[in-house]
Amino acid sequence: MSSFDAIVVGAGIVGAGVAFALARTGSRVALLDAGPVGSTPGETGGTSRATFSWINATAKTDHNDYHRLNADGVEHYRALAREFGEGRLGLHPTGMIAWANPKDEERRRVLRAQVVRLQEWNYPVTSLDEAGLRALEPHVAFAPGAEGFLAWADAWLDAPRAVDLLCEQVRREGGTVTTGERGRVAGLRRDEAGAVRGVEAGGEQLTAPVVIAALGPDTENLLRAWLRPGELGNRPFLVRRPGLLVDTPDTRPFRLVRHVLYTGDNAFHIRPGPSGGLRIGSEDADPDSEAPDDTAARAVALLARARAMVPGLGGQTPVEALAHECTVRIGVRPVPADDCAIIGPVSGVRGLYVIVTHSGVTLGPYLGRLAAEELATGKMPEQLAPFRFDRFA
Numbered sequence: 010m011s012s013f014d015a016i017v018v019g020a021g022i023v024g025a026g027v028a029f030a031l032a033r034t035g036s037r038v039a040l041l042d043a044g045p046v047g048s049t050p051g052e053t054g055g056t057s058r059a060t061f062s063w064i065n066a067t068a069k070t071d072h073n074d075y076h077r078l079n080a081d082g083v084e085h086y087r088a089l090a091r092e093f094g095e096g097r098l099g100l101h102p103t104g105m106i107a108w109a110n111p112k113d114e115e116r117r118r119v120l121r122a123q124v125v126r127l128q129e130w131n132y133p134v135t136s137l138d139e140a141g142l143r144a145l146e147p148h149v150a151f152a153p154g155a156e157g158f159l160a161w162a163d164a165w166l167d168a169p170r171a172v173d174l175l176c177e178q179v180r181r182e183g184g185t186v187t188t189g190e191r192g193r194v195a196g197l198r199r200d201e202a203g204a205v206r207g208v209e210a211g212g213e214q215l216t217a218p219v220v221i222a223a224l225g226p227d228t229e230n231l232l233r234a235w236l237r238p239g240e241l242g243n244r245p246f247l248v249r250r251p252g253l254l255v256d257t258p259d260t261r262p263f264r265l266v267r268h269v270l271y272t273g274d275n276a277f278h279i280r281p282g283p284s285g286g287l288r289i290g291s292e293d294a295d296p297d298s299e300a301p302d303d304t305a306a307r308a309v310a311l312l313a314r315a316r317a318m319v320p321g322l323g324g325q326t327p328v329e330a331l332a333h334e335c336t337v338r339i340g341v342r343p344v345p346a347d348d349c350a351i352i353g354p355v356s357g358v359r360g361l362y363v364i365v366t367h368s369g370v371t372l373g374p375y376l377g378r379l380a381a382e383e384l385a386t387g388k389m390p391e392q393l394a395p396f397r398f399d400r401f402a
Contacts, residue, residue, distance in 0.1 A: 013039045013185075013217040016208055018194050020046040020186065021057035022168050023369050024223030025175035025284065026377030032172075032182035034385045039217070040179055040186045041210050043193035047173035056225045057168045059254060059340030061278060061290050062370045063269050065163040067105060067134070069368070070126045074395045075349050079368055080132055081392065085375035091246030097174055100279065105269040108142055108157025117156060124158050133161040148265045148321050165269050167283040175374070187211065197235045197361070205360030219384060221362045226250075226343040228365045240358050244285050246351065246401035247365060248344040251299045252290060255308050255315075256336040257322065259285035265319050272318070279315060287322065289315050299341055306339045342367055346401065352376055353389070353397040354396050363398050 012365065013036075017028040020042035028040040045051030045058075055076035064086055066079035090100050104249040107123075110117035111139055114215050127134045136158050142151045176186045191211035198207040198214060224231050269280040276292035294311045301307070309332045316322045323331040343365050350366035364380060366372050379390045 011039070011213065011215050011237075013037045013207075013215060015039075015219050015221060015264075015390065016041065016215055016217040017221045017223060018208065019044075019055070019092075019223035019225060020172065020176065020188065021055045021191075021223065021225055021369065022175075022373035023225070023364050023366070023376060024221070025136070025172045025179070026251060026374035027221055027223060027364060027380045027398070028179045028186075028377070029374070030377040030381035031384065032179045032184040034381055036184075036381075036385070038179060038182075038184035039215055040176065040184060040316055041188070041192040041215075042188045043207070044188065046186075046188050047176060049167040056340055056342055056369060057172055059252075059338045060166045060168055060342070060370060061252070061254065061271070061280070061288060062166040063105065063163065063278070063280070064100075064166055064371045065105060065121075065160065065269075066132055066371070067107070067127065067160040067163055069122055070130075072349065072395075073130065076130060076132070076394055078350065078396070079371050080130075080162075082368070082372040082375040085378065086164065086166075088306060089374060093174060097170075099283070100162040100164055101169030101283075103268045103281070105160045105163035105271060106137070106145060106157055107160070108137070108151065108155050108312040109270045111154030111156075112298050125246055127160070132133065134216070135159045142275050146267060146270070148263065148271070148319055150318060152321055159268070162368065163269060165280050168370055169281070171374075194231075196292040203358070205358060212244075213314075219360050219362055221364065221380065223364050225365065226341040228343060228363065232363070234359075236358060241355065242402040244346075244401050246346050246398075248346065249299070250295070250342045250344045250367075251297070251301075252295050252340045252342055253304070253307055253311065253339055254338050255280055255289045256284075256338075257286040257289070257312075257315075257331070258334045260287065260322065261285045263321055265321050270318075274288075277314060277318075279318070287315070287319075296339065299339060301339070304337060304339065305332065308332050308335065343369070351382060351397045351401070352393055353383075353399070356399050356402060375400065 016039045032038045069076045091190045195209045226249045282288045344367045355361045
């Protein structure tokens, strides 16, 4: 039997972030995951291996508390970049451009209101006219009269590279990282009073006074399987939302897209990729099923829209042929029922701490730091007050 100060289950960007922060406090940490993590080769893996990876607080303007949390997450990446370097971290501080076409008056109104709100909240944005848009993105076919804004602080992340770095640092600080079958958790270990005191993983028993569940879209299903009926309450708190992503081949020597781009035309989004290609997605292209039978057709339609926006994409190659050269995947995103992060202990299940959020890439390392602070001191950081798990109890 192996003993630790904390066990983190799930080694995506959230779990690796909290394990890293805990290890830095001097805690003996075990980080477990059943699949390949980071950039380890393998067809499977969690959300961090199939995500658009946009770091931002720009899209979080419905609630000031949640915007502030995400803005702090963006700032935390800058601190990590100062320590480790953007290259090792996989951070690409490109900024994000959103825009509206001239005939879409409603979208233009929404964008202008978004700029005002972000400026009121001291988040750095600059309005752009058509000339500004074309200067920043010369390969994009903006409609005459288009207008938008640049969110300077936004970035995108090579999430597998970031996870690699965080896991490396966990090991450097004396923690362990176990993946594959040996990292597969079969259940929680509990004492006579019902408190969680570790896990069963890979045929072994690991003990710790706290287990942190960072299980992404599997959080609710696994916790309900591991706990007793009613211990999580009867109200569903998490939605599994599939998302289609298409990665194109290398477009160099052209930099066809230089920023994260978000059109607002059915939430179409596109950004550079770490291998020189483009990563493309759109909310209206996402399937209802996690294993759709029309993935290839959806990818072709998405690429056709991307080419209409970026005419140089793929040169003269027909879109159907270009699709065969792309990597197409379905990522499953964890979306809390109220769209805000969930972080904190579960009342009535002593020793269990839960972290899950749709904004995993933006928030992962920062939530890890806050969770480590709470677990080390026993005091809740004030930033976490609106996001406790017990609001769903």
